[in-house]
Amino acid sequence: MQEECAEETAKKQFYTLEGEVVLENGQRLPGVTVAYETWGTLNADKSNAILICHALTGDSHAVGGNGTPGWWDTMVGPGRGIDTDRYFVICSNILGGCMGTTGPASINPVTGKPYGTDFPVVTIHDMVQVQAALVDSLGIDRLHAVIGGSVGGMQVLSWCKNYPERVGSAVALATTMRHSALSIAFNEVARQSIISDPNWNEGHYYGGAKPSMGLSVARMVGHITYLSDEAMRQKFGRRLQHRDEFAFDFDAEFQVESYLHYQGAKFVDRFDANSLLYITKAADYFDIEPGFQESGALERMAELRHPFLVVSFTSDWLYPTYQNREIVSLFKRHGVDVSFCEIEASCGHDAFLLPSDRLTTILTGFLGKGTHA
Amino acid sequence: MQEECAEETAKKQFYTLEGEVVLENGQRLPGVTVAYETWGTLNADKSNAILICHALTGDSHAVGGNGTPGWWDTMVGPGRGIDTDRYFVICSNILGGCMGTTGPASINPVTGKPYGTDFPVVTIHDMVQVQAALVDSLGIDRLHAVIGGSVGGMQVLSWCKNYPERVGSAVALATTMRHSALSIAFNEVARQSIISDPNWNEGHYYGGAKPSMGLSVARMVGHITYLSDEAMRQKFGRRLQHRDEFAFDFDAEFQVESYLHYQGAKFVDRFDANSLLYITKAADYFDIEPGFQESGALERMAELRHPFLVVSFTSDWLYPTYQNREIVSLFKRHGVDVSFCEIEASCGHDAFLLPSDRLTTILTGFLGKGTHA
Numbered sequence: 001m002q003e004e005c006a007e008e009t010a011k012k013q014f015y016t017l018e019g020e021v022v023l024e025n026g027q028r029l030p031g032v033t034v035a036y037e038t039w040g041t042l043n044a045d046k047s048n049a050i051l052i053c054h055a056l057t058g059d060s061h062a063v064g065g066n067g068t069p070g071w072w073d074t075m076v077g078p079g080r081g082i083d084t085d086r087y088f089v090i091c092s093n094i095l096g097g098c099m100g101t102t103g104p105a106s107i108n109p110v111t112g113k114p115y116g117t118d119f120p121v122v123t124i125h126d127m128v129q130v131q132a133a134l135v136d137s138l139g140i141d142r143l144h145a146v147i148g149g150s151v152g153g154m155q156v157l158s159w160c161k162n163y164p165e166r167v168g169s170a171v172a173l174a175t176t177m178r179h180s181a182l183s184i185a186f187n188e189v190a191r192q193s194i195i196s197d198p199n200w201n202e203g204h205y206y207g208g209a210k211p212s213m214g215l216s217v218a219r220m221v222g223h224i225t226y227l228s229d230e231a232m233r234q235k236f237g238r239r240l241q242h243r244d245e246f247a248f249d250f251d252a253e254f255q256v257e258s259y260l261h262y263q264g265a266k267f268v269d270r271f272d273a274n275s276l277l278y279i280t281k282a283a284d285y286f287d288i289e290p291g292f293q294e295s296g297a298l299e300r301m302a303e304l305r306h307p308f309l310v311v312s313f314t315s316d317w318l319y320p321t322y323q324n325r326e327i328v329s330l331f332k333r334h335g336v337d338v339s340f341c342e343i344e345a346s347c348g349h350d351a352f353l354l355p356s357d358r359l360t361t362i363l364t365g366f367l368g369k370g371t372h373a
Numbered sequence: 374m375q376e377e378c379a380e381e382t383a384k385k386q387f388y389t390l391e392g393e394v395v396l397e398n399g400q401r402l403p404g405v406t407v408a409y410e411t412w413g414t415l416n417a418d419k420s421n422a423i424l425i426c427h428a429l430t431g432d433s434h435a436v437g438g439n440g441t442p443g444w445w446d447t448m449v450g451p452g453r454g455i456d457t458d459r460y461f462v463i464c465s466n467i468l469g470g471c472m473g474t475t476g477p478a479s480i481n482p483v484t485g486k487p488y489g490t491d492f493p494v495v496t497i498h499d500m501v502q503v504q505a506a507l508v509d510s511l512g513i514d515r516l517h518a519v520i521g522g523s524v525g526g527m528q529v530l531s532w533c534k535n536y537p538e539r540v541g542s543a544v545a546l547a548t549t550m551r552h553s554a555l556s557i558a559f560n561e562v563a564r565q566s567i568i569s570d571p572n573w574n575e576g577h578y579y580g581g582a583k584p585s586m587g588l589s590v591a592r593m594v595g596h597i598t599y600l601s602d603e604a605m606r607q608k609f610g611r612r613l614q615h616r617d618e619f620a621f622d623f624d625a626e627f628q629v630e631s632y633l634h635y636q637g638a639k640f641v642d643r644f645d646a647n648s649l650l651y652i653t654k655a656a657d658y659f660d661i662e663p664g665f666q667e668s669g670a671l672e673r674m675a676e677l678r679h680p681f682l683v684v685s686f687t688s689d690w691l692y693p694t695y696q697n698r699e700i701v702s703l704f705k706r707h708g709v710d711v712s713f714c715e716i717e718a719s720c721g722h723d724a725f726l727l728p729s730d731r732l733t734t735i736l737t738g739f740l741g742k743g744t745h746a
């Protein structure tokens with residue numbers, strides 16, 4: 001019954017902001033639409049809402065429904081770590097994305113054609129600004145919690161900086177407060193792979209052939225950074241896909257090659273190349289420490305006693321534990337109630353999306369702490 | 374005087390093998406030419422020769438001369454770690470390369486045109502077979518030492534397996550005895566980047582436009598794996614190249630992006646895309662342990678008391694210390710006189726090519742041990 005109910009409420013909805021969004025780069029974006037989904041029921045005093053922020057290439061479909069699985073089914077749902085019997089859970093597609101929220105594939109009202117690279121370069125701050133407008137539209141003043149991993153964790157930090165009063169508690173998983181040179185380097189390789197594809201056509205490829213080859217290679221690079229040396233050894237080792245002997249040609253023959261090809265091909269079907277450019281750029285620009293220090297938001301969080309939780313994973317080399325610890329140190333220096341946990345996991349950065357009893361226990365406990373739900 | 378003398382002998386020479394080379398995949402390759410350079414003087418009993426094996430994209434020019442620096446000037450030369458006043462040093466370009474030795478850009482005698490991807494897929498074993506023929510041609514029966522890092526280290530291991538009597542001693546730096554899934558994954562991304570470039574044209578692009586965009590992105594990926602998180606933080610951090618503020622566009626603006634673009638562009642000028650396909654494939658195929666165990670070569674090395682040295686670097690995540698230690702364990706299990714040293718270095722895999730007093734001291738000491746020079 002509860003499952004059906006969850007499915008019932010999981011249909012994608014759309015909210016269009018009034019007026020223009022003033023972006024961090026000074027440009028103005030009119031008619032921004034946000035695609036979102038909700039699960040559970042908002043209580044009478046609207047105090048049980050949890051906002052989930054998705055990562056780089058995620059979408060609003062955090063929980064399965066309408067015949068498709070959700071990207072965080074292991075954590076969100078009735079009776080799960082983020083319990084939709086108890087909380088009203090919201091997840092929206094980020095600005096610049098391609099899963100229903102306004103992005104480079106959307107129609108530019110000035111030209112009547114897709115923006116392409118005429119779409120303004122957006123930041124994590126801009127994404128969060130749009131999320132806040134959505135939360136407003138739902139009549140929710142203060143969120144019980146804002147939760148996200150990876151690029152979603154950056155959004156969590158941006159929420160705390162911009163709206164410390166509105167964030168009752170927050171959880172950042174496998175993330176960083178400033179994108180490192182290594183992470184920028186991987187993102188730039190992904191972008192250059194797309195830009196080098198002749199079909200990219202300076203970003204104006206809609207209606208024609210897509211830069212699928214470049215996007216596929218970009219995704220392959222991404223997938224390497226989501227795993228770990230150990231995970232790859234366990235998962236693939238040096239096993240061949242179909243044969244016992246080497247083929248002595250350039251087709252994919254190791255299982256790890258086939259895996260990457262499959263991930264690349266699958267991604268091309270579901271994701272827009274320009275969106276990957278924009279979202280990786282937003283991540284690269286992310287460096288919240290200076291703004292956080294100046295904003296007074298940390299002091300405000302400390303004053304309000306809004307708790308914060310940081311979780312890292314041992315084999316995550318994209319946003320390693322030391323980068324997660326930097327967030328903890330910053331928060332501690334300003335007296336914020338911050339907890340930290342490093343979870344033993346061999347599967348690399350992806351660990352935050354995979355089933356983990358430890359993470360479930362930690363999240364359940366944290367969300368129940370001083371709950372208003 | 375010595376410097377001049379070293380320059381004098383550093384001119385690139387060529388040796389063409391008689392007959393055909395029978396490759397590991399069973400194919401036969403006629404008219405193989407090897408480009409090589411030598412420094413120092415071969416002594417009367419021909420017991421002071423050292424063979425240096427270059428890495429992925431290196432060449433025979435290990436020591437500077439003829440107006441260009443060498444890729445291992447910090448280690449090889451008069452009075453240096455590998456002392457050309459004392460040893461006769463040989464370095465040849467590997468089979469499948471593009472720096473003078475026969476490779477995919479060479480003329481296929483059957484068609485009178487460049488091989489392209491009609492060139493047979495070669496292995497590390499094949500490269501070493503060709504080096505052994507070159508060493509024969511110089512009248513050298515036993516090498517005082519064979520030394521190489523990374524893919525060069527794989528060649529060192531292959532020398533030991535195939536010619537244990539001929540390898541008086543050997544040094545493998547920053548390498549592995551079997552290419553890991555992670556390393557295969559990075560190589561496959563590099564290959565797919567090249568193959569996705571429409572100019573690649575199934576490998577038959579000679580005389581036309583080159584797959585420069587794809588090759589450039591491939592090189593960018595490579596360079597990330599040669600550095601380390603720490604090295605990138607120290608070297609680039611989040612510094613911008615030209616401005617104080619973000620440009621909000623997709624041009625390279627972080628210093629790390631400019632660095633990668635520069636490395637990509639520079640590489641396209643000097644290296645052939647097909648050679649990168651072939652050499653990365655040879656590395657991926659490399660898994661010497663089973664053959665080593667079966668060959669009896671380890672027992673022979675132990676019997677002859679030919680010493681072996683393995684050196685790893687703490688921040689090398691392409692061929693991490695644990696992979697270098699696996700070589701040591703294998704050799705120890707078979708009674709080979711093997712020494713191991715892990716050098717503290719923050720600069721990643723590239724450390725083996727960078728100036729290091731520690732490495733120089735270790736190498737000098739090792740080469741002097743039971744020397745015949």
